[in-house]
Amino acid sequence: MKDFLTVASDAARAAGLLLRENIQGKREITYKGDINLVTEMDMRSERVVVEMLLASFPGHGIIAEEETKIQTASGYQWIIDPLDGTTNYAHGYPCFSVSIALEHKGEVIAGVVYDPMRDELFSARKGAGATLNGRAIKVSGTDRLIQSLLATGFPYDRKTSEKNNLDYFHDLLMASQEVRRDGSAALDLCYVASGRFDGFWELKLKPWDVAAGSLIAREAGGMVSDFTGTGFSIHSDELLASNGRIHGALVDILQSVRKRGGSRTP
16 A cells, blocks of 8 residues: 555645746636635636545545545545645635545544645644655644744634634733734644644634644644643644643633633633
């Protein structure tokens, strides 16, 4: 059988090349909501990935963000975000990625995230560490929150839902060195893995946003949890990732905001 990670890497690179070559093209844009958009390139990228995965693993299941849902009894399921950072892409902002993960019997065992504009391929296999373009990566050694560079994102329903991240953002911005908001959760997680960011949090992400990146962050020595600092699932409504050293401090602030009713749950 072909190697899972090799096939996923090849598929991510092929889709990424398609995206890079067409970033200056005229976009066909439709909307899933007031501000949640999708382009024709999301669909084209997804079809490239799906075709390559099924050519090597025809019995596997697939769940992708846009249009592909294949259920099988194999125990294997590919989880695909063909264009993480669609809004960026639609505006020509060069921060987006292709994310592909493989889940086996409910556990993510392999993942790749490809940034086509920087030609950076992050990858990990469960229990085997994480790499960037084939070289091992690890999380940062920063142990003070005030010296930490963090990242976050905001949910698409932020105008209508009280659970909108604004209060979390305020308090963590004040407690850290700085916070970035780049628009690709998959890349944010990989940047935690490679030490570029010290921590990342976000609400209302989907499995295809986090499946590959969360594995890569953990395999690079990072910690991934919910906002309480305990368990994590790719199906969770909230995600916190860090180098581990500042995780407790991040949890303390997130819980403090929640206790006073800020960025509260519905």
